[in-house]
Amino acid sequence: MTYARTPSPISALVMLAAGCLLAARAPVAPTYAEDGIDIGDRRELFVDHYLIDKLDGLRLKLHQPTATPLLPGTPRGHYATVIKDGDLFRRYDRGGMADFDGDSRETTHYWESRDGAHWTSPNLGLFAVNGSRKNNVIIAHTKWIAHNFSPFLDRRPGVTGDKRFKALAGVHKGGGLFGFTSADGIHWKKWKETPLITSSGFAFDSQNVSFWSESEECYVCYFRTWNTSHGNLRTISRTVSPDFLDWSDPVAMDPNRAGEHLYTSGTHPYFRAPHIYVALPTRFLADRGASTDIMFMTSRGTNHYDRTFLHAFIRPGLDPDKWGNRSNYAALNVVPTGPGEMSLYVRERRYVLRTDGFASVHAADRRGELVSKPIRFSGRHLAINYSTSAAGDIRIEIQDASGKPIPGYGLVDCLPIVGDHIKRIVTWKKGSDVSSIARDPIRLRIVMLDSDLFSLRFQRAGKP
Missing domain, CATH: 2.115.10.20 (Glycosyl hydrolase domain; family 43)
Incomplete structure (x- = not known):
């Protein structure tokens, strides 16, 4: 029987130093696997175009403190x-x-x-x-x-x-x-x-x-x-x-x-x-x-x-x-x-x-939409930080990597999101549980009217 060896403190430091050196010389463009950017259960802010594939009728807006x-x-x-x-x-x-x-x-x-x-x-x-x-x-x-x-x-x-x-x-x-x-x-x-x-x-x-x-x-x-x-x-x-x-x-x-x-x-x-x-x-x-x-x-x-x-x-x-x-x-x-x-x-x-309010995906008085790059996530629920006007709303569709709506998570299935919350769980007619498609490459299609989307996170059960 063989056992895995625990690195000595010196060898661990050498490995960490090598990793830091690679970090210092890594390419400037974000890289990700062909089957999608793995965001796990991280919170993602819309301060850049990292997750965005297409914007139609929307823009990224910087908010002044x-x-x-x-x-x-x-x-x-x-x-x-x-x-x-x-x-x-x-x-x-x-x-x-x-x-x-x-x-x-x-x-x-x-x-x-x-x-x-x-x-x-x-x-x-x-x-x-x-x-x-x-x-x-x-x-x-x-x-x-x-x-x-x-x-x-x-x-x-x-x-x-x-x-x-x-x-x-x-x-x-x-x-x-x-x-x-x-x-x-x-x-x-x-x-x-x-x-x-x-x-x-x-x-x-x-x-x-x-x-x-x-x-x-x-x-x-x-x-x-x-x-x-x-x-x-x-x-x-x-x-x-x-x-x-x-x-x-x-x-x-x-x-x-x-x-x-x-x-x-x-x-x-x-x-x-x-x-x-x-x-x-x-x-x-x-x-x-x-x-x-x-x-x-x-x-x-x-x-x-x-x-x-x-x-x-x-x-x-x-x-x-x-x-x-x-x-x-x-x-x-x-x-x-x-x-x-x-x-x-x-x-x-x-x-x-x-909170999270440096920038947002912004929709004015006409409906527009965002389509994300292919992503992979872990978690049970999709939580968003958003704000709408009284007449505005947000709807979110989950697609497969090719852009086809996943049954039960289509735009017509999403309950309209209206209001102003630092955290709100997105819900479809079948509920809010998305764990059945976790780890599969997906795209998000987000349709917005007179609203701002500041951040999103796929959240594990019980996590704040």
């Missing part, structure tokens, strides 16, 4: 990160004075909130700043680091408690990006005395972000570089690592349009669909007084950003101060802040969107 009233005491520091850690929201941003990027007078500040709207400044007493320890400073008196300290909550399975939080920080003049770890997100230790990520060309003069990728099974870092196919522009490169210590050769993402500077990337896994990375880069216009606005991009891993939407996601708006020099930076991470609501932050302003 709504600014909430400005509350007293709201943090406004640059290069902010917001992390939802259980019931606690943690915010990190830059303060202090500086004559240059990485000046030792720069500081990193820490804030807390229980609702993502009202913030407190805990008196940590860690560093004396301006003659007092009564402050919320967590990084101070260190050259290069506080300029762009960017932490994340490490969600890698098996991560040790003392390294539950990780961060990257540093600028090119300081040697590159240094790694930091923390057990509580407040007290930080430098992982190594040498930088973890370096660059031969000028880089890192921005907020450089990292996270554990559940879908790619490695750490990913998106950082500032300058070389694009359109010449010398502020842009984004990417590197990956199996252990946060050894990083692959960087790959230029090159998402810029001609003449377009992308100041930050703000790339992070979307909390309800972590295989989709949401990016909220700041677009920088040097010839317009260094004014800025916020863009919207996505990625599904590899060295590619999808730019289905080329117009601004968040405009500077009516406030004259928001048209000033570098006045708009989106904080890293979109976070849930209520039933059906998620929040993103631009300096001191909080913006809200419907």
Whole structure:
């Protein structure tokens, strides 16, 4: 009798490193088996054309977030990160004075909130700043680091408690990006005395972000570089690592349009669909007084950003101060802040969107339809996030891979879907159970009138 061998920790690390290297060099176009894209029971958002084969009378629509009233005491520091850690929201941003990027007078500040709207400044007493320890400073008196300290909550399975939080920080003049770890997100230790990520060309003069990728099974870092196919522009490169210590050769993402500077990337896994990375880069216009606005991009891993939407996601708006020099930076991470609501932050302003509501398949006053590419799924029910007008509706037909309606799941069998729900189970005359056709290649035909479809998911029984 023979037994399967369990890989040693070293060989497992080698295999993971090889997988990360392949992820860094994978082709940019999405690939899938001839019998369909396997979406399993993942939630899919309509932020790109990944699942779409045909659109007739419909379009993908980017939805603008709504600014909430400005509350007293709201943090406004640059290069902010917001992390939802259980019931606690943690915010990190830059303060202090500086004559240059990485000046030792720069500081990193820490804030807390229980609702993502009202913030407190805990008196940590860690560093004396301006003659007092009564402050919320967590990084101070260190050259290069506080300029762009960017932490994340490490969600890698098996991560040790003392390294539950990780961060990257540093600028090119300081040697590159240094790694930091923390057990509580407040007290930080430098992982190594040498930088973890370096660059031969000028880089890192921005907020450089990292996270554990559940879908790619490695750490990913998106950082500032300058070389694009359109010449010398502020842009984004990417590197990956199996252990946060050894990083692959960087790959230029090159998402810029001609003449377009992308100041930050703000790339992070979307909390309800972590295989989709949401990016909220700041677009920088040097010839317009260094004014800025916020863009919207996505990625599904590899060295590619999808730019289905080329117009601004968040405009500077009516406030004259928001048209000033570098006045708009989106904080890293979109976070849930209520039933059906998620929040993103631009300096001191909080913006809200419907859950999954970055973009939708949109139908106006005439009926249109979407036909999906062939897909395979696992699950018992089809749940959708949608909104209709009082006169609008949505109907969904399940077809075989050739486009023929599957008996019992035709358009005439689908009960009209009317209303506004973050989650609603699609029902046909025979019921809502689709498990009998799970794992078979299918297409979805979605017919819509005066409505928006934000996301869909084939859901296993008992799953929220």
